[in-house]
Amino acid sequence: MLDIVTASEWFGSEFGRPIIIGGPCSAETREQVMSTALAIAEIKEVSIFRAGVWKPRTRPGNFEGAGNEALEWLAEAKAATGLKMAVEVATPAHVEAALKAGVDVLWVGARTVSNPFSVQELAAALGGVDVPVLVKNPINPDIELWIGALERINRAGCKKLAAIHRGFYPFEKRGLRNIPRWEVPIELKRLFPNLPMICDPSHIAGKWELVQSIAQQALDLDMDGLMIETHINPSVALSDARQQLTPAQLSEMVGSMSFPTSTTTDTSFARCIQTLRQRIDSLDAQMLELIAQRMKIAEEIGRFKLQQNVTILQVRRFEQILKDRLEQAEVIGLNHEFVKNLLEMVHKESILRQEAIMRSSGPGERKFPC
Numbered sequence: 015m016l017d018i019v020t021a022s023e024w025f026g027s028e029f030g031r032p033i034i035i036g037g038p039c040s041a042e043t044r045e046q047v048m049s050t051a052l053a054i055a056e057i058k059e060v061s062i063f064r065a066g067v068w069k070p071r072t073r074p075g076n077f078e079g080a081g082n083e084a085l086e087w088l089a090e091a092k093a094a095t096g097l098k099m100a101v102e103v104a105t106p107a108h109v110e111a112a113l114k115a116g117v118d119v120l121w122v123g124a125r126t127v128s129n130p131f132s133v134q135e136l137a138a139a140l141g142g143v144d145v146p147v148l149v150k151n152p153i154n155p156d157i158e159l160w161i162g163a164l165e166r167i168n169r170a171g172c173k174k175l176a177a178i179h180r181g182f183y184p185f186e187k188r189g190l191r192n193i194p195r196w197e198v199p200i201e202l203k204r205l206f207p208n209l210p211m212i213c214d215p216s217h218i219a220g221k222w223e224l225v226q227s228i229a230q231q232a233l234d235l236d237m238d239g240l241m242i243e244t245h246i247n248p249s250v251a252l253s254d255a256r257q258q259l260t261p262a263q264l265s266e267m268v269g270s271m272s273f274p275t276s277t278t279t280d281t282s283f284a285r286c287i288q289t290l291r292q293r294i295d296s297l298d299a300q301m302l303e304l305i306a307q308r309m310k311i312a313e314e315i316g317r318f319k320l321q322q323n324v325t326i327l328q329v330r331r332f333e334q335i336l337k338d339r340l341e342q343a344e345v346i347g348l349n350h351e352f353v354k355n356l357l358e359m360v361h362k363e364s365i366l367r368q369e370a371i372m373r374s375s376g377p378g379e380r381k382f383p384c
């Protein structure tokens with residue numbers, strides 16, 4: 015369990031869903047921070063300005079952030095725009111410097127979250143701190159590590175918590191920069207329904223032109239906000255140049271997106287969805303009943319195999335099943351990958367049941383080849 019307060023209580027009543035965070039990957043110069051912040055402040059939906067001050071880079075020799083000096087630029091941007099300021103912290107010294115400079119929101123990056131030692135040190139530094147802390151997912155889709163970081167920070171006394179989904183490391187570099195694996199943030203939402211979930215479509219997309227469709231997908235999946243990298247002139251950005259939007263593009267994007275709510279008071283919608291859900295309930299019940307019948311048959315086959323000393327695995331038969339069912343799937347409009355996964359799961363369960371039958375056979379019941 016996480017002991018958290020809702021996002022609407024973070025900064026007073028005017029603050030809430032969706033939480034839109036915009037700003038450059040890195041704070042590079044005073045001019046870049048000020049011009050980006052002033053332009054972003056014109057977009058009424060954006061309430062928080064983000065900028066990396068200390069940049070954890072994969073390889074040495076790249077721009078590693080402007081450091082403490084950038085905190086002064088952020089303080090100036092905050093005074094000029096009224097936007098809340100957010101920075102990434104990776105060490106207790108970062109936490110101390112950021113809070114001293116009046117930073118309003120801290121986030122913990124994917125690499126830091128991947129290391130419980132670092133998270134524990136950060137948690138100790140965050141003890142009793144009242145600013146919101148946003149916890150990015152770890153690099154690999156390890157939900158326990160993500161939950162562990164949230165718990166460590168929460169146990170230190172931080173109640174203004176949110177998670178950020180920024181996708182997971184792809185072993186092959188093609189298509190999106192990070193693999194979304196939407197099922198992971200969905201599972202986190204299921205486990206912690208009151209934990210705000212913010213999506214970072216910039217890191218998932220890796221290219222500015224793909225950011226909007228990922229952002230829309232996140233909102234359709236009931237995420238509570240977006241963190242979008244925005245730079246006054248992305249072509250000269252010192253980090254993540256390819257995935258940053260201009261403030262004008264951010265404004266257009268936010269204006270053209272749909273922000274669905276998780277529920278509605280419309281009574282005809284409620285009636286329709288209730289009828290449709292009842293049909294789904296009934297079909298699910300039939301589906302499970304059919305799977306149970308199929309398993310009983312697999313067990314019966316297992317008992318014959320035991321008597322005749324025949325192997326459980328029948329590759330040719332399973333291949334034939336896959337081929338036939340996938341042909342049928344295509345005709346009736348079911349996704350190939352989905353049906354293949356489903357059949358593989360069903361086959362695995364059949365095998366487990368037949369193995370249990372073999373294991374429970376008494377001595378002498380099993381023949382051995384002569």
Ligand SMILES: O=C(O)C(=O)C[C@]1(C(=O)O)C=C[C@@H](O)C=C1
Nearest residue numbers: 312315326327328331332361364
């Ligand atoms: O046909 C069989 O021999 C079965 O035991 C059934 C079944 C299945 O579940 O479809 C299970 C295991 C075999 O590898 C092939 C198919």
